[in-house]
Amino acid sequence: MNDLSLAIDLGGTKLLLGVVDRKGNILASRRYPSPLAEGKQQHEIASIMLDCIDDFSSKAPMDGVKHLGAGVVGRVDDESGLWLEIEPGRCETVELEKLLRQKTGLDCHIDNDVRCAMRAERVFGAGRGSNDFLYMNIGTGIAAAFVTGGKVLRGHSFNAGEVGHVAVDVFGDVPCPCGRRGCAEMIASGVGLDSRARALIHSYPASRLQIPDGARVDAKQIFDLAETGDELCRRLMYEAAEAAAALIMNLVWVTDPETVVLGGGIVSDGRMFQSILSRLNAGSMRFASGGVRLSTLDPGLTGLIGAAMCAFQMP
Numbered sequence: 001m002n003d004l005s006l007a008i009d010l011g012g013t014k015l016l017l018g019v020v021d022r023k024g025n026i027l028a029s030r031r032y033p034s035p036l037a038e039g040k041q042q043h044e045i046a047s048i049m050l051d052c053i054d055d056f057s058s059k060a061p062m063d064g065v066k067h068l069g070a071g072v073v074g075r076v077d078d079e080s081g082l083w084l085e086i087e088p089g090r091c092e093t094v095e096l097e098k099l100l101r102q103k104t105g106l107d108c109h110i111d112n113d114v115r116c117a118m119r120a121e122r123v124f125g126a127g128r129g130s131n132d133f134l135y136m137n138i139g140t141g142i143a144a145a146f147v148t149g150g151k152v153l154r155g156h157s158f159n160a161g162e163v164g165h166v167a168v169d170v171f172g173d174v175p176c177p178c179g180r181r182g183c184a185e186m187i188a189s190g191v192g193l194d195s196r197a198r199a200l201i202h203s204y205p206a207s208r209l210q211i212p213d214g215a216r217v218d219a220k221q222i223f224d225l226a227e228t229g230d231e232l233c234r235r236l237m238y239e240a241a242e243a244a245a246a247l248i249m250n251l252v253w254v255t256d257p258e259t260v261v262l263g264g265g266i267v268s269d270g271r272m273f274q275s276i277l278s279r280l281n282a283g284s285m286r287f288a289s290g291g292v293r294l295s296t297l298d299p300g301l302t303g304l305i306g307a308a309m310c311a312f313q314m315p
């Protein structure tokens, strides 16, 4: 008998809905524009999600769908089913799980998007079988999910894992909107590479890096140009890899994981990943016997599969 989940992955670039089975197979999916980018309030975004469920349900085969899981950005109280915040300054408690249940009548669960991705890694990916692992997403921003002794770390305010604001360059001059200086996110993420490129480009008149208006600097272009010897891009990549490696080692000293899994668009093509690996110190990493691994899951689908695992309450 089918036992399927309707999965919802709400990210900064897309809203993805799909029907997923317990083995992580995606039987149907549909992509919608992300309502996050337009600066909407959370209740408006929740309302758009409900509309998308209507549209998706009218087009996709829903036979056997009994559960619903949603992974959303920001702080999530997964026990009470509350979506508390998108980011600092965009806080509005929305009873998202209740709204989804009222809409669909399904068994509904919600969680933070990075914790959902961690679930996918834990069930199907590089974190499989490990009770002590760290999943870190290096994409637009940087965030992590920690599994220690088989338990997921959530924190007093459900804000555990916002490791992009661990400072790795405390005597540097890189400001962060959080109020600190030298946060890893402002050096090593997509947002960080963009802002560092804009801050440094005038000191490198020979650089061929394109700085677009109204869009982020393309990280892949930075990596391509670094390989051709472009001094600005070599510096950006060097600093990003140093910052990410410092962050990983700092976290390894805190939680002593068996395995570290890296996912997200900045590391997915392997170049930044290799650069980070080469900067890890053997002494710091000596007990991480499972190593530092690059996610083997499709980065565009990890969140959706993870949302389904949240629906099934796996693991």
Ligand SMILES: [Zn+2]
Pocket: 164, 165, 166, 176, 177, 178, 179, 180, 183
């Ligand atoms: Zn910060």
